[in-house]
Amino acid sequence: MILRSVVGKLWLTIIILVSLVLILLSLFLNQQVEKTYVQDQQISLSKLADVVQRKLNSSEVDTANYVANTIAIAKQFNTHVVVIDQKGKVLPILSTIEESVPKELVQKANLSHILAGNKTVAVGRIPSTESYLTSPFQKNDVFLVGVPYKKANKIVGAILLYQTKDQLSVADIKHWIFYSALIGIALTTVFAFFLSTRITQPLIQMQKAAEKMALGQFSTRVRVRPHERDEIADLAITFNRMARQLEESINLLSHEKEQLTSILRSMVDGVLTISASGKVIVTNPPAEKLLSLYEFPHSRLLPPPLESAFRQVLEEEQEYQGDITEQGRTWAVVMTPLYARDQVRGAVAVLRDVTDERLLDKFRKDFVANVSHELRTPLAMLQGYSEALLDEIAETPEVRHEIAQVINDESQRMGRLVSQLLDLARMEAGYIDIEPNFINLHTFIQRVCRKFANLAEEQKVTLSSDLQEPIPEVFWDADKVEQILTNLIGNAIRHTPENGNVTVEVYWRDEGVYLDVVDTGTGIPEEDLPFVFERFYKADKARKRNNSSGTGLGLSIVKHLVKAHDGEATVRSKVGEGTTFSVRLPVEVQLEDDEELIG
Known part of the structure; x- marks a missing residue:
């Protein structure tokens, strides 16, 4: 996972680069130390051997004292001086000198080569089990220089000078170079991690801020330190500016969306x-x-x-x-x-939704057509009979009286139509004056039925009333209720055939007083029942008798008058069996200040 992050990549890149540089530098320094320091020591040791050889080969020098002084001085520089004969034995030129030299050292010095008058320079480890060579000589490489030892211009032995690398501290120098490289890599690791973290921390913050903004938290901002104004800080400032503008745009769009939603909903x-x-x-x-x-x-x-x-x-x-x-x-x-x-x-x-408009338009057209139809017939009759009078077609007083009677009947019919239209218009506009009083239903129903006694007798229809006890005293507008019963009873008588029955039933239930007008007429088709209370609507044309003077407005007036009393009007009918108009009215009409306009 760390290699997929910017921190890991940057940290790893710095570590690899610095480590590579330090390793190459360490190798180069080791090589230079090995080359420079060792070569210098070899040259110095070789020069010292030449000086010792020259002095010992000189007859003017006290050999014993010179060798003793040389060995004492050389030891101060961790250098050993040995003089051996041709057999590899130490020459007794100084009593303190070692009595024997390991054969490995002699072999390393290549004694035969020295005895031939040549100088030997050698570097290498000389392992030996003899006590002559101490542990440092056994564990470390040895620098060795051998020169011929002459006496009276005759080579009688060899002068050996040697010292170890450990004594020269070359290994220590290499170790310190290696340790310095490791410390450098460790410090670089810490520094690289710190640097990469400092560099990538704002990027991580911007990533988290972007994720929050993706979740809808547009108020998120990246923290920028005032004293840090580098490229990353500029990027963070630009990011905050973008976030602020985005938040303003989102808020503006949200506000406009809310306005649009409110407008759409309203x-x-x-x-x-x-x-x-x-x-x-x-x-x-x-x-x-x-x-x-x-x-x-x-x-x-x-x-x-x-x-x-x-x-x-x-x-x-x-x-x-x-x-x-x-x-x-x-x-x-x-x-x-x-x-x-x-x-x-x-x-x-x-x-x-233009349903009401279309219905109103349909009602308007139907209203104009129905009124025109209802007025056309009486107007035509008035015009025809009046022309007969003007043309003196009626010769006898009886004919003139009959014509005048027809004109009077049609005039009254037109008057009733106009009056009902005016009443219906006021009712549909919401103006119905209700003036309730206490009514005794027994007296009231009998009076209304007596008003239709002659019409029922003419139509040969039996009209009766049926009041089911108990009947409470009611608080109604007597004139309006009488108008309701007048329209219902008149329609029932007109649409009931001879020898039929029309009954006014009155009964009381918990929800109100019911006034049912039941006839034994031909009935109303089921598909016409929902429309019988519409103005000018006439259902089965067979229900209209030739002498019917109905205008098609009576049941519509009934509906409005019943509604004004907070009641309900319904109809039940079956073709061939008769029709029942049922009116339910509350016992008392609820009014405010004893007078109210109800629509």
Whole structure:
């Protein structure tokens, strides 16, 4: 692992370079010491041998005293002087001199070569078991110089001068060079590690800071010492500047993203951002509402109605506008391509729920058509009969009276239609004045039923009431409830065939008082039941009798009046068996300050 780090590589490089330099330097110094010091010692020893030879060969010198003085002086410099005869025996020229010399030393000196009048210079180890050579001579190499010993110009022996390398401290010098190299390598190791650590510490800090920034901690900074302004410190300062700018940019982007998210969430329109592959990337709550209508609301797949529009936008690279309908809801779609430079990278779709607008538009058209239809017939009859009167087609008073009666009936019908339209408009606008009073339901129901007695008798329909005890005293607006029952009972009588029955049932349950109008008419088809309380809606045309004067507004008025009393109106019907309109009203209408506008 250390070789993979900058610290390890830098440390190892410095160690290798310094170690290599120190090793080469040590080898060079050893060689120079060996070459220079040893050669100098050999030359010095050789010169000393020449001087000793010259003095001993001179007849003017006291040989015994000179040799004694020479040996004494030489010992001060760790040098030994020996004079041997031709057989290798020590000459008794000095009583203190050794009596014998090891044959190994004589062999090393090459006595025959010396006796031939030549000088011998030798270097090497002289192992011997004799006591003459002490341990240093046995363990270390020996410098040896031999010269002929002459007496009366005749060679009678040899003068040997020798000393050991240990005595010359050459090995110590080499050892100190080696130890110095080791100490240098050790110090270099510590220094290199310290240097590499100091150099790479800011890099490690920047690495850790980058890792934290990669995890989203953009406030991370690298510490820079003020007194350290080198290249690495400049790099750390630049890194901190980059981190600060990046943090500002991220905060700005985050702020803009939050603003965009808030705007998207507060929009009434749905917004979808779609990738080039057709996957939904960004949505807001209204768009999620559309996606939730499909089986895969969380798969981020584009719904089929939008997918075809999306493919069209990608192929044509033009804006798409249209409507889609799903589960009774209508959405207006505007889809625009998104570009990345010159290529389309997706699309953005704006969706608006226009269900209510489309329904209002449909209601407006239906309202105009229905009002036109309802007014066309009486207007045509008024115009026709009035023209008959003007053209004096009616010759007898009876005919004129009949025409006048028709004109009066149609005028009243138009008046009722206009009055109901005005009432319905006020109710839909939220203006219904509720003035409740305590009502005795027995008296109230009987009075309402008596009002329809003549109409029931004319239609040959049996009208009755059924009040199930106990019936509490209620707190309702009598006029509004009477209007509710009037519309329901009138419709029931008109749509009940001869010999049929219409019954007003009143009963009390825990949740309120129920007013049910039950008839034995032809019934309403099941598919028409959800729409019977809509204005101008007429279900089975077979339920309309020829003399029916209904406007199609009565049940819509009933719905609004019941809602104003905090009640509920429902219908149950089966074709061929009859219809039941059920109205549930609370026992007491809750009002504030005894008067309230309810919508």
